[in-house]
Amino acid sequence: MSGGVDSAVAAARAKDAGHDVVGVHLALSAKPATMREGARGCCSVEDSRDARRCADVLDIPFYVWDMAERFREDVVEPFVAEYAAGRTPNPCLRCNEKIKFSAVLDRALGLGFDAVVTGHYARLHDGVLRRAADPDKDQSYVLGVLTADQLAHAMFPLGDSLKSVVRAEAARRGLVVAEKPDSHDICFIPSGDTQDFLSSRIDEAPGELVDAASGAVLGRHGGVQNFTVGQRHGLGLSRPAPDGRPRYVLGIEPVSRRVQVGPVESLDVVALSTEAPVWHGPRGSVSDVTVQVRAHGGVAPAAVEVRDDGLSVALGAPLRGVAPGQAVVVYDGDRVLGSATIAATS
Amino acid sequence: MTYLDHAATTPMLPVAVAAYTEALGRVGNPSSLHTAGRRARRDVEEARETIAEAVGALPTEVVLSTGGTEGDNLALKGLYWARRAADPRRTRVVVSAVEHHAVLDAGEWLAAHEGATLVVLPVDAVGRVSPEVLRAELEAHPGETALVSVMWANNEVGTVNDVRALAEVAHEFDVPLHTDAVQAVGSLPVDFAASGADALSLTGHKLGGPVGVGALLLRRDAVCVPLLHGGGQERDVRSGTLDVAGTVALAAAVESAVDAVPRRTTELAVLRDDLVARLIGVVPDATLNGVPLDAPLLNGGPARLAGNAHLSFPGCEGDSLLMLLDAHEIECSTGSACTAGVARPSHVLLAMGVDEAAARGSLRFSLGHSSTAADVDAAVAAIGPVVERARGASTRAARTAERVGT
Incomplete structure (x- = not known):
């Protein structure tokens, strides 16, 4: 229970369904006694209090589990390392994989519980994960990394509901968080300034900005962590492109620290090679599927070839701004077939 | 309760x-x-x-x-x-x-x-x-x-x-x-x-x-x-x-409380000694922290609070024990908690030289004027399955930590 409206209503529904429910709030920050900054963050004193208040109203036991060290090792440090390597990670997905449905789930199973219930918007029935009923809130993408074993011990009671319905239900149940704003961005970067967060953790490692087509050196930069594929602003190039059109980051070479830039159409990719697959669908080649490459948007028709060490994805329509490190989740209609981490694009 | x-x-x-x-x-x-x-x-x-x-x-x-x-x-x-x-x-x-x-x-x-x-x-x-x-x-x-x-x-x-x-x-x-x-x-x-x-x-x-x-x-x-x-x-x-x-x-x-001290300390010590002996009977590797129960008097009074039973349960996390005991309707404590409710190993135990793992796996049962022999019976009845389960949870958590390479 993060202290937000979704997990509170999820707990309420699990209890109503007759389960023996215990609320757990994860202390993920090294400094848990800090106040919330803006609407962001998920482990401040206020969020902990909100979660506790909801548990009290629902009349369920409530505990704070200290997962700060695991979170730092399994989510924050890999996040920084990925950026330092010129890749674009998704820490929420990593948190689901390593914390909520690994560290928390394992401890819960050991203590005699059967499942972890969260307020994610996704549908899960008979081990099959599907997109949520609310298309604006669908979070099946950040759950696509879960294995069959993890899904067998997961419950997402909000999957069939619209967010507006969840808020109304929270108000009806007397939960103080009914009107609490949604959290955004990354919980461990409460300022929302990822660049600032990274620059304090990664040493400057200068490199060159080069034109992807000609190979000409256009300028220098302070470190690859300052760039994401698809980025347009903050390139620090004083001269415009010869044709006067904006330039975008097309690729990042971590070893040479060379950042390639070029015109927007060069951002289009039609094939993805991947690693670390999780697959629930049939083996071999599957066609007529869709893929999603980021939490919001980035959806395209595709055909996928499934191997043990990765998925080869051929896109039926180009996707723009796809970065190595992002996850690709494969859907058959609204059903999640699996996921993998993007290693390279073409 | x-x-x-x-x-x-x-x-x-x-x-x-x-x-x-x-x-x-x-x-x-x-x-x-x-x-x-x-x-x-x-x-x-x-x-x-x-x-x-x-x-x-x-x-x-x-x-x-x-x-x-x-x-x-x-x-x-x-x-x-x-x-x-x-x-x-x-x-x-x-x-x-x-x-x-x-x-x-x-x-x-x-x-x-x-x-x-x-x-x-x-x-x-x-x-x-x-x-x-x-x-x-x-x-x-x-x-x-x-x-x-x-x-x-x-x-x-x-x-x-x-x-x-x-x-x-x-x-x-x-x-x-x-x-x-x-x-x-x-x-x-x-x-x-x-x-x-x-x-x-x-x-x-x-x-x-x-x-x-x-x-x-x-x-x-x-x-x-x-x-x-x-x-x-x-x-x-x-x-x-x-x-x-x-x-x-x-x-x-x-x-009232001061008047009752002589009688109460005797009564509580009997209950507490029974509780400690029976908890260790069920969990033989549990250890009592602090002054031994048979220590001589200090300035004419007990050398240890008569109602205090503080034990370490090897291989357990204190907050797992607390949660499982709570589910058995036994209310006790691990020690101090910070503002956000995060359990930390007790500075008291660490100062006594108890190692951090044992410090994390400890519980304080404290008896008082309303305590009865039935309370002791209830705690003793719950502790066996609770410790077994808490140990299972710790072992499982340690396995995950290895699997993910931390």
């Missing part, structure tokens, strides 16, 4: 509830000069005399407060400021490593903001401060110490300090001694005058009185700078309109 957390707070005694509710119905500010004020003043002063009589103090030595945290803060800061004002060289604040945070954090605050040097005295393996360790510290820094604060009885492991011997050492060096006796009053024989302490904190809700009322016993000749300025109540050391009903209830509870 089986309530075994009396060291956190204990049910109000019926005499205190009766005194409290009766007094709540009356108006009157003890500082007012009219009839209602005089009546209120009489109530407060009679209560003050009752409290003083019960704990071996003079009525003027009873400075009413809101409880242990205020008493500790007033003693630490007030005595420090007064001593430093009298002699600017006296800036060392000497406390023990096992103090409650109300003392430790007040000391740290003085170090951070008031130029104090905080000295944390080590304790032995049972959590006791040796008078010789205190003497060595004071000898090494003659004329530099502002005050010493060592608790009478420890809230986590129940260890009783020899306050009289510690006060004698402090006085040899002309240093005042404060003692946090929040866990001691009503549980042990406490005589303020005989102890030699210059200041002593007590609180109502640990001995059957209400929450939010307590006292700092402050020797007549002790100089203490106030934290709260205002109407000049309580010897000008603690301003604020007096809580008449709270004080009356506190006095009723103190009187």
